[in-house]
Amino acid sequence: MSDTLPTDPEARELLAGEYVLGTLDARQAAAVNAAMLTDSDLAEAVATWSRCLAPLSRLALPEAPPSDLWTRIEATLPANPRIIAAPVASRLSWLWRGWALGASLAAAVLAVIAFLPNAEQPAFMTVLVSDRASPAWIAQTDRLGAISLAAVRPAFGDPQPAAPDGRVMQLWGLHPGQAAPVSLGLLPRTPGRVTIPTPALRPVNDMLIEISLEPAGGSPTGRPTGPILFYGRLIEVPAPK
């Protein structure tokens, strides 16, 4: 997209308005789509125009769709939703309040194995860390392959594991030896605890788990497009004796 978007406020406002109106051509519309990923002011202007003009939709005459359309839609829905349940408050965060910044990850993993309250015995787990190596999420999988994430209360001054307005955190998995991460779903806006019952990628030892910052709706390309906020590698947890 070589188009440079206008910087003049009025021109930007009009661009957002015409995007919502639908009068931009495919190339311009794609340029706005792409720009909204990083330009939250533009995304906000588009959202405002959408709200303002939405009542105009009432001028289209209602018409019943073909009777088999729902059946068709249902047949094409992905078997596993890529969106993850809204979080409940993190029950693990108390564990981490006193967590020293310098504690080693090995110790973190051991602490989790030892103290994880009422959790299933995980098959794999890891601690996802930020680029400052501070623990941010505990990731674990159960014997059936479900992946659970629990947010860790961040140490003071570390990034909050929450996406800014208009952006979303997307979870990815990468099998060892593979080049292309696979999306495991979008995380809820607020940190907490989430479970992906049937992830798109089977958890295996040494699998890389990472969370990137993406535009609303998730990466448009199927690959991480934003910065990697947190990452970690799954390690196998021995089965209970």
Next chain:
Amino acid sequence: MVEDDELAGLLARVAIGDRAALQAVYARQSTRLFGTAMAILRDRTAAADALQDAFLKLWQRAGQFDPKRGQAQAWIGQIVRHAALDAARARGREVLSDDPSLGDAAVDPTALDDLSAVEDGRRLRHCLRQLDEMPRQGIVLAFVHGLSHPEVAERLGTPLGTVKSWIRRGLLTLRECLA
């Protein structure tokens, strides 16, 4: 609005992978939404494809809906409009401006009365009435029927440059009025 609260509740269930909730959204909204897509595409097969595309997006993005930032019905409608506009762009938006089914009802000034059913609609109608007839028609044709600038120009028998400037000025007037 009770109806919209119910839709918002259904979207929250869709966000956690509840197919029955998506089907309930479809049952409540598909006639309205198919009308939205038909107004833009004027072809039942293409409109059905656009609606299918939009419901797949809803399935994947329902978690992005934030009731604090807008109404569920408008949010869903916008996903359908963009799916239909994308389809219209992909097929090159062949000009169908002499199509008799194209929007005479919608460019009739009295059609704006239909907007008064909802509070937001009343404000928008008030603001649209501050525009001159032709810019208003251009904006309605573009939004409701997905017409491009050249299509609006042909439809209204007006030079392209004039239409572009009408729409720009019309949008700025609307923004000021709605602010």
